[in-house]
Amino acid sequence: MAPSTSLCESSICKMGNTSNRPVRLGDSSRSLQLRVSRLERQSSPLSRCFQYSMALSTGLGISTTVPNSQGADAPKPIDGCVSDNCTAMGKGVLACRSQKSSASRPIDTEKSTQTSSQYVYGTSSPTSRENNSRGMEMWGWSKNLKAWNHEQLSLLKTSWRKSTLNTYETAWKRWVAWASSHDVDSSNPTGSQLAQFLSDLYLIHKLSYNTITLYKSVVSTLSNSESSSQLSSHALVKHILKSIAIKNPKSIKSPIWNVSDLISFLTNYSVDINNVFQTMRHTAILLLLCSGRRIHDLTLLRTDPDYCIISNNSIIFWPQFGSKTDCSNYRQSGWKLLNNPNKVNLNPIFWIKRTITLLNERRISAKCLNLFITVRGEAKPASRTVIAGWIKTLFKEAGISATPGSVRSAVASKNWLENCPLDEILARGNWRSANTFKKYYRREVMKVNNSSTVTQLFSPINRN
Missing domain, CATH: 1.10.150 (DNA polymerase; domain 1)
Known part of the structure; x- marks a missing residue:
């Protein structure tokens, strides 16, 4: 920077308290640059003054002054002091610029554009699209x-x-x-x-x-x-x-819990028919015990007339498409549930009707007609995970140490133990392969003193 004793000092107008901070508009290989000398301290108030007043970055290039042969007031390089307290100094500096654009400006603009383009449209990381598991x-x-x-x-x-x-x-x-x-x-x-x-x-x-x-x-x-x-x-x-x-040789499959234990518990269990959670949970476990089907199949049951036919002694469900076995040439069979007036807690007709009544307003707000709706938060169809959570809480109360999905295996194994025909077991549980049942689901059943079942309250029906 030029010393304060420079011969050109007398030609520079004073702009307030200079605070001994000289500024020079000097030559460079590219163009004139605005340079601010800084003292040995962490920050400079002057640099902030330049930025806020001029709305330009500190690295902005000032276009080269070109001598004008037609006028005596051509801009010339000057040295002088500028106050760090003057917020209007930017206007005075810019007034000395010529109208010719700096050669460095298009380059800076191009760089800025490229940077912005890379931020918005640049190539994403390899995991952003290729490994996105949601699609x-x-x-x-x-x-x-x-x-x-x-x-x-x-x-x-x-x-x-x-x-x-x-x-x-x-x-x-x-x-x-x-x-x-x-x-x-x-x-x-x-x-x-x-x-x-x-x-x-x-x-x-x-x-x-x-x-x-x-x-x-x-x-x-x-x-x-x-x-x-x-x-x-x-x-x-x-x-x-x-x-x-x-x-890892195949291990002997451990015995599975006895359905009779859970049925005995449900027979004497006190259910609040005005409690939405208890009513839906009880309805869900009854449907699983009667049919022996998957928990996911409960999410396919609907209450509108095309999917649910209600009469005094029976209810028929036609599950919507989406079961594990559903394909272009096969659909899950319908569910026909029968009345059991002698035991209210084991009467699927009563509990299905109660579930439909209690959740009617919630179905309207959710704009869906699924039989099972979420109990908390925004109303929406209950997922397999939600229904499994309901069954898990019931197992805990009944003292059964098993997963909710084990209901399917327990029902089928109990029917096999009671010499139920294999074709009937496969039809009731919606199995496509006998080998699948024998290999993965048929297990030894734990013995109990009494033996009770509710499978007689369910029968699969074929579509016309």
Whole structure:
């Protein structure tokens, strides 16, 4: 900076208290820059004064002054002092600028535009779209679906149930994390890489064989639709699964709780028919005990006339599409529930009607006609998780140590123990395969002193 004893000092107008802070408009390789000399301290009031008054950044370039041969008042470089207390000084500095634009300004503007563009439209991180588990097309299939429009993607999504996507989400997230840590392309793995991932699931995470096979299906199906079958049948993948199966031989299935215990508890249980929660919970467990179907199937029951036919001695439900077994050529059978006037607590007709009456206003506010509606917060159809929570609280009160989903296995196993025909068990529980029932659901039943059931109050009916 020029010293205060410069010969040009006399030509500079004083602008208030200078506070011994000289400013110079000097030459540079690009253009004249506004330089503010700072004392050895943390902040400068002067720099803030420049910014607020001029509304410009401290690094702004001032255009080069060009001599004007037609006038005697051409701007010239000057040295002088500017007060740090003058908020209007910016106007005086800018008055000395020529009208010619600085060569550095377009460059600065271009940089600024590029920065802004990168912030809004820049390439996102690899996990922002490719690994977003909320949209199926954003998983490993994204490369195959780039040319698809919105209507085509929406049609494709209908082949997936929401519950299935929720199950796959956990497996996909773990696969993406493993692929990232091992520098593997999560959307296009090799058979060797998939086999290595499956081995880590067993060796490190100690997952069961059935869970690992689920992960194998998720990765082979969702990573790359073009090579799905090749991944599943890859030699290394098949052999690593065989090794895991050998390490974990099938254990003897433990006995399952007896349905008679829960029925005895419900028979003597006092239910407040004016309490929405107790009424819905009681209705839900009765429907599960009578039918032996999945908890998810309860979310498909509706109260409108097209889906629910009510008479004095029976109620028929036609579940809406969405069961695990529903497909283009098969639909879940209807539910026919019979009256049981001798035992009110075990009468499904009474409790279904009571549930419909108590929740009528809440259904109207939710603009839905599902049989089961959430009890708290905003009214909406009760999900499988919500209904399972209701059953869990009832199990705790009844002293049953089991998961809510075990009702299906307990009902079917009890019917098998009582020599119920296999075809009837499959039809009542909506099983498509006898092997599935025998392999996963048929279990030894714990013995009790009494034996009671409510399955006679339910019968499956075929659609015309």
